[in-house]
């Protein structure tokens with residue numbers, strides 16, 4: 001997953017973009033970048049690593065301008081090359097910089113088309129470079145007397161017709177303004193907000209509403225599926241939903257794991273959704289296992305905490321923080337490479353023995369993906385003296401790859417792929433394993449929201465809202481599995 005932000009301000013924006021990116025850091029830890037626009041000139045700085053490592057104070061000060069965009073990256077295409085860091089830039093038909101969250105499922109074909117038909121050269125393996133070039137090509141036919149809102153909307157319509165997949169993007173167009181758009185199914189999230197500055201209104205676009213809270217902007221709304229938001233350099237806001245809008249199916253994994261709990265996505269509080277996930281899971285446990293012998297409920301920090309508290313409450317069992325997290329180690333799931341992920345779990349989590357010794361413990365996690373975390377913490381719980389170790393997951397078994405912006409491309413790496421729940425339980429070494437049902441999860445997340453068509457729950461159900469070309473998943477696995485990546489690295 002990646003994080004995007006864009007601001008059309010009335011005073012320099014670089015420091016605010018920097019702050020926004022630190023707020024979105026949980027969405028991508030591999031690379032970060034900012035591009036600003038100052039008097040027709042784009043200024044850019046980007047690099048590999050966390051936001052605080054990429055930007056010195058001088059670097060931020062050098063990014064002058066009252067309009068700009070920022071990006072934090074967690075790759076789903078290409079790898080961790082510096083030239084794949086975003087925002088990316090093209091200079092034809094005018095200066096355009098773009099930051100993208102998501103993943104295109106037809107980028108190979110588009111890349112060939114761009115080369116052969118549109119005479120554009122793609123220089124990296126990044127699908128975001130493809131998206132940027134499609135946008136640039138669509139704008140190119142429409143720049144006769146400058147770019148007006150209708151031209152921008154028509155160009156983004158062209159993007160919707162050509163680009164399949166999940167995408168929320170923010171682009172800066174020199175001399176024109178800031179453009180943001182969201183894929184026709186609304187898979188990836190994006191919101192727009194406003195703030196009254198003494199000099200006039202300022203606008204912001206971001207992946208998550210928490211950025212607006214902290215930077216003092218009012219949330220106007222989510223960007224709708226298939227909607228384009230265009231803010232001119234004078235601070236005029238234009239919006240249009242395309243006829244190509246298809247469904248309203250945000251990514252379920254945002255609510256389960258990715259987003260911060262203090263964000264609102266598509267009118268749903270992530271925090272409340274997680275509380276309801278915990279309640280629903282408790283109901284299932286009580287139904288299937290009324291005579292359970294759980295002595296204590298312990299969350300696997302951080303993300304599962306919100307769901308774990310109401311779960312323990314509903315079971316009538318003590319909630320204890322028995323696993324302590326080292327706050328200086330980032331999210332392990334989004335680290336590149338299985339080796340790094342395995343090492344990090346142990347360095348990141350440690351058990352407080354007295355909460356485990358001679359007890360039947362229920363560990364609660366938000367999700368079990370590769371099983372990296374669960375295998376290790378179950379072992380840790382046993383070493384700390386637990387009598388029985390049970391595990392509950394607030395989401396169903398992850399059996400299918402994600403193709404819309406979360407880097408789980410290979411079914412063979414998912415611990416639940418092709419396995420029954422009993423087999424998974426054995427593999428991770430638990431005494432009992434309880435998963436949330438998909439129907440209960442969707443009900444818990446949706447709450448009373450009637451606007452959504454449903455969710456993209458493909459990693460749980462294997463049903464992909466955009467449909468997939470025959471052989472796509474096999475090709476993705478052969479290109480992006482951990483083994484394939486290691487092999488590529490070894491052969492230079």
Ligand SMILES: O=P(O)(O)OC[C@H]1O[C@H](OP(=O)(O)OP(=O)(O)O)[C@H](O)[C@@H]1O
Pocket residue numbers: 257300301302303304330331332333334365366367368369370371372373374
């Ligand atoms: O089965 P796995 O492949 O291990 O993936 C699932 C785990 O990874 C995530 O935690 P992570 O450490 O990334 O972040 P968190 O601190 O936000 O929970 C998630 O919350 C699960 O704990």
Ligand SMILES: NC(=O)CC[C@H](N)C(=O)O
Pocket residue numbers: 001002003073074075076077078084100101102103104126127128405406407
């Ligand atoms: N996780 C994401 O949103 C990744 C964006 C883009 N596909 C990249 O690899 O840079």
Ligand SMILES: [Mg+2]
Pocket residue numbers: 300301302303304366373
């Ligand atoms: Mg976790």
